Amino acid sequence: MTRVLFAALMITTLTAGVTSAYVLQANSSTTTVERDRAASLYKSGKTEEALIILKQVVKANPTDDQAWLVMGLAQLQRQDVKGAAKSFETSLKLNSKLPLAHVGLSYTLLMRNKLSDAVREAEIALGLNSHLENAHFVIGAARLRTGARQDAVDHAEVAIKQNPQFAAAHLLKSQALVAFISDALVGDKNEARDISKRRYAEAAAALEKYLQLSPAAPDRQTWAEQLESLRFYSGNKxxxxxxxxxxxxxxxxxxxxxxxxxxxxxxxxxxxxxxxxxxxxxxxxxxxxxxxxxxxxxxxxxxxxxxxxxxxxxxxxxxxxxxxxxxxxxxxxxxxx
CATH class of the missing domain: 3.30.2420.10 (TonB)
Incomplete structure (x- = not known):
């Protein structure tokens, strides 16, 4: 079986998406002033300051499930996957009905190659809130890793439909389409030429959209070079x-x-x-x-x-x-x- 591309989840894009959803939940009676302040700092990109406050909040009130959730998101922002997983797990032990905690945990599982567990958590999140584009992204990335390329494309397109500005979903779609055409690169004679050309074009268009939406992405140069390679293999060389x-x-x-x-x-x-x-x-x-x-x-x-x-x-x-x-x-x- 042809190995396929595992979609690299852009942490900054993921956390930006879940932040907006968090804000919709934040106006609960249990929300503290300090937690609100930390969430605002996190949303504005001041991750370290937010984490300092959040650690104080959970120390003073270890049963604050929302504080553990936001702390997990902040830890993802700084690429502390292990710490984020523990925070999400703690949040879910306190309140298993937090869809964003399930999404965050699913991402940490995906990072550690625990694909079936990642899909399970993402599906639980969708059962609680069907409009979480990040959950569709995680499922699509996991499906792609296991070879289910069409599933990956389908979940990427659902995520894009729910949020056209979700850059990581465009990247996932491009990668899934590349997986479809990868055999043709070394001469899969069974693949019709026009289908191959169309997939190259679609993969390039999705990647161009990702680059357009992510002008400051740390791996932008890598994917810009990928776009040039796609053009080479498509014959536009x-x-x-x-x-x-x-x-x-x-x-x-x-x-x-x-x-x-x-x-x-x-x-x-x-x-x-x-x-x-x-x-x-x-x-x-x-x-x-x-x-x-x-x-x-x-x-x-x-x-x-x-x-x-x-x-x-x-x-x-x-x-x-x-x-x-x-x-x-x-x-x-x-x-x-």
Missing amino acids: QGGDVVYRGSEVTTKAHVRSKPEPEYTAAALSNNVRGTVVLRGVFTADGKVKHLLILQSLPMGLTEVCIAAAHRIKFDPATLNGKPVSMYIQLEYNFDTH
Whole structure:
């Protein structure tokens, strides 16, 4: 089975979406002045200040389920997945009817590759509130990771319909469409050319929308390069360089050295596991080009894999004694154990 791309959830986008929903709940009789102040600080991007206040609030009143919820969201903002999971779990022990706590917990499970648990929590959230686009996003990301590409597209489109400004949903849709066409990159002759072209165009359009909605995203450069790679594989490329499949060359490219990427500190501390899968081209002149992300991981792991891929040394493939460019697929596995 073809490995598919795991949608990297943009923490800042996710938390922005759930913040607005939190505010709708905040006017309850149990809301304290301090918790309100912390929520306002969090919404304005002052995460550390919010966390200081929230820790004081839950210490003074450990049964404040809403305070634990907002603290979990703030911890997600600073990429403290373990701490966020504990806060969401505490919030749900106090009040199992908080849909946003279920969504937040589902994301932390997704990050740790516990896909069935992530889907379960997201579905519980939707049972409590069917208009949570973030829950559809988590389910779609998990479905994509297990190979259910159409489910991923469907959930991404529902999330987009509910909130057209939800950037991460556009990214998920693009990644799911790339998963559909990934086999065609190395010559799936059973895929009709017009269908493949349409999916490339749709994937590129969704990715363009994501980039438009996320001008300050920390991984913007990565996805901008992905967009250029999509254009290359769709045929909208400059020059007449021919790229061959492995089955079409006389001798395949021979890798002489393949540097391994290192865990980022954030990914290691949060126990992020999984596989990054890239497609690209080993060119006739010995360069690695046109890298396309088929499966990604968050917290900088995809970026370190791309950097490592560009450092690969190889002998080019040959055809009738002449060096030629060849499609390749690269996989990088991360396991904290």
